[in-house]
Amino acid sequence: MVVAMIDNLVAKFSEYTLLGGDMDPMLLIVVVLIAGAMGGRLAKFLHVPVITGNILGGILMGPSCLKIINSNAEFEALQPITTLAMGIITVSIGGHLSYRRLHNALRRILSISLIEVICSVTIVVFVAKLFHASWPLALLLGVISAATAPATTVAVVRENRAKGPFVKTLLSVVAIDNILCIVLFVIVRILIDGYYLSKEAVPRLDLVMLRAGLQLIGSVIIGLATGHITERLVRHAKFHNFSTVLFAVMFCTSVSSYIGLSPLLTSLFFGVYLGNSSLVGEEQLNVLEPIEPLLYICFFTMAGASLHIDSLLSIGPICIAYFFARFAGKAAGAMAGGWFARCSQRIWKNIPLALLPQAGVAIGLVVLIEGDELIPETLSKATGAIIIAAVTINEIIGPFLTRQSLGRSGERDKDRPRLVEFLHEEFIVTDLKAFDKWDAFRQLVDLLYRTHRVEHVTPEELYASVVERKKELSTSLGHGVAIPHGRIKKGMEIQGVLGIFRDGVDYDLPDGKLVEIIMLIVTPEGHEDRHLQVMSSLSAMVSDPLIRTRLVAARDANDAWEVIEGEDTRNYNYFLGDQ
Numbered sequence: 001m002v003v004a005m006i007d008n009l010v011a012k013f014s015e016y017t018l019l020g021g022d023m024d025p026m027l028l029i030v031v032v033l034i035a036g037a038m039g040g041r042l043a044k045f046l047h048v049p050v051i052t053g054n055i056l057g058g059i060l061m062g063p064s065c066l067k068i069i070n071s072n073a074e075f076e077a078l079q080p081i082t083t084l085a086m087g088i089i090t091v092s093i094g095g096h097l098s099y100r101r102l103h104n105a106l107r108r109i110l111s112i113s114l115i116e117v118i119c120s121v122t123i124v125v126f127v128a129k130l131f132h133a134s135w136p137l138a139l140l141l142g143v144i145s146a147a148t149a150p151a152t153t154v155a156v157v158r159e160n161r162a163k164g165p166f167v168k169t170l171l172s173v174v175a176i177d178n179i180l181c182i183v184l185f186v187i188v189r190i191l192i193d194g195y196y197l198s199k200e201a202v203p204r205l206d207l208v209m210l211r212a213g214l215q216l217i218g219s220v221i222i223g224l225a226t227g228h229i230t231e232r233l234v235r236h237a238k239f240h241n242f243s244t245v246l247f248a249v250m251f252c253t254s255v256s257s258y259i260g261l262s263p264l265l266t267s268l269f270f271g272v273y274l275g276n277s278s279l280v281g282e283e284q285l286n287v288l289e290p291i292e293p294l295l296y297i298c299f300f301t302m303a304g305a306s307l308h309i310d311s312l313l314s315i316g317p318i319c320i321a322y323f324f325a326r327f328a329g330k331a332a333g334a335m336a337g338g339w340f341a342r343c344s345q346r347i348w349k350n351i352p353l354a355l356l357p358q359a360g361v362a363i364g365l366v367v368l369i370e371g372d373e374l375i376p377e378t379l380s381k382a383t384g385a386i387i388i389a390a391v392t393i394n395e396i397i398g399p400f401l402t403r404q405s406l407g408r409s410g411e412r413d414k415d416r417p418r419l420v421e422f423l424h425e426e427f428i429v430t431d432l433k434a435f436d437k438w439d440a441f442r443q444l445v446d447l448l449y450r451t452h453r454v455e456h457v458t459p460e461e462l463y464a465s466v467v468e469r470k471k472e473l474s475t476s477l478g479h480g481v482a483i484p485h486g487r488i489k490k491g492m493e494i495q496g497v498l499g500i501f502r503d504g505v506d507y508d509l510p511d512g513k514l515v516e517i518i519m520l521i522v523t524p525e526g527h528e529d530r531h532l533q534v535m536s537s538l539s540a541m542v543s544d545p546l547i548r549t550r551l552v553a554a555r556d557a558n559d560a561w562e563v564i565e566g567e568d569t570r571n572y573n574y575f576l577g578d579q
Contacts, residue, residue, distance in 0.1 A: 025077040031068065032078065033294065035061045036301030049399035051155050051300050056396070058304020069305045078302055085299035086364070087253040087267040088288055089151040093178075094223075094271025095285040096171040100451045101426045104557040109169055112337035112351065113176040117146045119336070120329030121184070127325035131318045136192045136375075140383045143188050144365050145326040146181035148174045149357035152395065155296055156402045164411035164565070165425045165558055166347050170354050173334075175268060178361050182262050185365050186212040193374040219256060219265035226252050226266075227273025231281040241287045249288075264361060279453035303359055303395065306388075319389040326390070330355045344558050346409045354405040357398030362387050410565075420534055422496040423564050427451050428557040430500040437515070440505045441466050441484060444520040447497045454522070456490040462522065476507055480516040480552075481542045483535065491524030494534055500560065502552060516552050517542060 039057025040050040061068045102109060124145040128138035153174050157167055190211050230248040233239045252270050253263040274281040331352035338348020366384045369375055406412045429447060434440035445463045448454065454462070465486035469475065475484040497520050504514025519538055523531040542548055547563060554560035 028069070028077055029081070029298065031061065032058070032298050032301045032305070036297035039301070039304075040297065049156055049403050050159055051152055051296075051399045052396060054297055054300035055304035058301035058306075060304075061301070062305030069302075078298065081295065082299050082302055083253050083257075083263065084250060085295040086151065087249045087263060088292065088295060089154055089299075090178075090264050090267040091249060091271035091274070092154055092285060093150045093171060093175045094268040094273075095275035095282070096168070097175055097268075097272050098275040098282070100276075101168060102172060103450065104426060104429065105165065105168065105172075108338065108341040108343040108347070108558070109172045109176065111341035112169065112334050112343075112348075113173045113180065115337035115340065116173070116330050116333030116355065117177060117180045117184075119333030120145045120326055123329035123332075124322060124325045127321050128318070131321055133318070134379070136195070136379055137382055139188045139192070140369065140379075141322055141386060143181060143184040144362050144383075144387055145322070145329065145358075146177055146184060147358055147361040147365070148177045148330075148355050149359040149361070149395070149398065150174050150178060151296070151299060152357035152359060152398055153354065153402060155300070156399050157406065160403060160406050160412045161415040162406045162411045162413070163415035164409070165344070165561060166350060166409035166411050167406070168425070169343075169347055170351060170405075173351070173355070177355075178264060179268065181361060181365075182265055183212060183216055186215045189369070196374050196376065215261060216265070218259070218261045220269050222256060222261065223252060223266040223269025223271075224273045227270045227277065227281070230270075230284065231274060231277045234284055235280055241284060242290070245284050245287050246291075264364065279455055282453065303363075306363070319386050322386055323390045323393055326358075327352075327356055342555070344562055346562075347558075350405040350409045352405075353401040353408075356394055356401050358394040359391055362391055420496075420537055421493060422452075423498065423561075425557045425561040427496065428498045428500075428560045430502075430554050430556055430560055432499045432501050433503055434501060434505050437470070437482075437505055437507050438467070440499065440501065440515075440518055441470070441520070444484075444497055444499050444518060447499065448495060448520060448522065451497060452495045454488075454491075454495065457488045462486050462488065466520065476509055476515065477539055477542060479542070479545070479548060480504070480513065481519075481548065482507060482515045482517070483519045483521060483538055485521040485523060485531075485535075488522055488524050491522070491527075494521060494523050494527055494530060496521040498560070500552060500554065517548065 035057040036054040037057075039053035039055070039060070041053070043050050043053025043056075046053075058069075060066060063070045121142040125138045125142035128141050129135075133141070153170065157171065187209070226248050230244055233244050234241045248270065249267060252266045256263040256266040271285065274284050334351045334355060335348050338351065366387050369380045369383055403412075427447075432440070432443055434443060442463060445459055445466065448462075449459055457465075463486075465488070466484050469486060470484055476482045499518045499520070501516050501518065504516050505518065507513075507515040509515075521531070521534065541564075542551075550563045551560055554563060
């Protein structure tokens with residue numbers, strides 16, 4: 001009986017492969033998940049990125065190899081799942097554009113993003129013209145080159161449990177890359193449509209910018225409005241968080257597609273709202289994690305199945321030229337942007353490798369081109385063939401390079417609880433000035449409220465608590481260091497911020513010395529033991545004169561974080577799981 005069942009399955013698959021039959025959608029999902037999971041397991045065994053295994057599993061099942069997934073109907077049957085997966089991934093990317101995380105890194109992020117996009121678009125257009133491409137084709141290739149794969153980046157970061165300024169910069173740059181790419185694509189598409197419609201090389205630019213602006217504004221309005229409503233609903237117990245957020249993502253993607261907006265931009269701004277709204281809203285960014293592994297496997301496996309290895313041979317030199325031109329533009333632009341922003345070497349030297357992946361956004365734009373009736377079929381087919389062939393290379397090589405960049409940055413396996421969680425870049429300010437210690441306390445309390453979710457006490461109450469503690473006992477450690485602290489009734493963990501006052505603060509010390517380093521700590525009730533551990537760790541760290549000197553001399557928050565994260569301080573701020 002078992003043999004008969006196996007023979008029946010083989011006969012069915014042979015029928016689908018040889019006769020072009022369409023597989024049942026549910027069976028298709030099962031086949032995709034099995035192929036992707038097996039590829040992922042093999043990838044782990046070979047110590048390569050799991051995503052690469054998923055993609056290779058899809059290529060094996062797709063038209064380039066076994067042809068089990070072969071017809072357009074089968075790809076269309078899973079289109080809703082891949083769209084939902086991209087929406088969830090983009091929501092996660094948008095959630096990383098949180099002001100409290102990026103407030104002291106905006107110059108670095110914007111500098112890298114803008115210069116890198118400008119360089120990649122310019123170089124790709126220039127190289128395409130060298131290969132005698134038409135101006136419409138060169139412009140389309142140029143703007144699509146700006147896109148970076150958010151799904152691949154997020155998945156590799158999570159697989160490697162990476163965390164730190166490099167990861168924060170990378171995810172933010174990827175988000176801005178895709179915003180800029182989609183806006184530029186809308187502008188170029190309108191220009192090309194106008195050219196083929198009226199045969200005018202330069203249509204009215206005011207109308208072009210108006211249409212592009214309306215597309216962007218429409219996505220922003222729908223995304224932010226959906227985020228606001230979702231954040232309000234999940235505050236009520238009668239609304240199930242998982243179901244509410246899942247429905248919201250489906251609403252964003254489907255409505256945007258229906259009215260001609262970008263589902264990715266709408267989902268991204270939905271995530272931006274949740275990441276900046278409140279603690280409840282921010283928590284919703286992780287509520288869909290139970291289904292993310294299945295969606296990721298399905299998405300990357302289908303991405304692999306849709307790739308055509310044979311297209312690499314048919315496209316020839318222009319595809320290879322596009323691949324290297326895009327990589328050169330992103331690498332040169334990212335390094336130049338990092339150097340211009342004076343960020344640490346671990347960021348500007350490693351981020352070029354992490355920007356190579358390109359998949360979902362690029363493929364989505366190709367689909368839009370192919371569906372545009374004003375664009376000639378020869379142009380749409382040429383663009384699609386080049387992009388899909390380049391995506392095949394990028395998605396096989398990209399995860400390797402992204403993982404390598406995470407390792408070289410020293411941020412792999414860092415997404416774990418640490419003793420002092422607030423010693424991150426976003427909680428440090430290095431250019432503060434204060435009239436006296438009370439003014440310093442007020443500034444640090446305000447900084448803590450901008451960078452943390454403190455919802456159980458007002459700034460005035462927290463400031464009063466800090467002042468009361470200071471009057472009860474001295475919070476100075478000597479050597480120009482002070483650690484004032486306050487108490488609150490509720491909270492999940494100890495929170496804090498670090499302020500560097502290079503000109504010094506009069507702390508009314510008996511020896512008259514000024515304080516240059518002030519760490520404000522806020523401890524909830526019930527965390528007294530951990531408070532003592534944190535105080536002991538911080539005291540030991542700043543007792544080192546070299547660390548104190550380097551902190552005071554740090555030019556920005558990232559530079560100060562480099563000091564805290566250096567080898568000299570590893571024993572002070574250890575991972576809790578290692579103890």
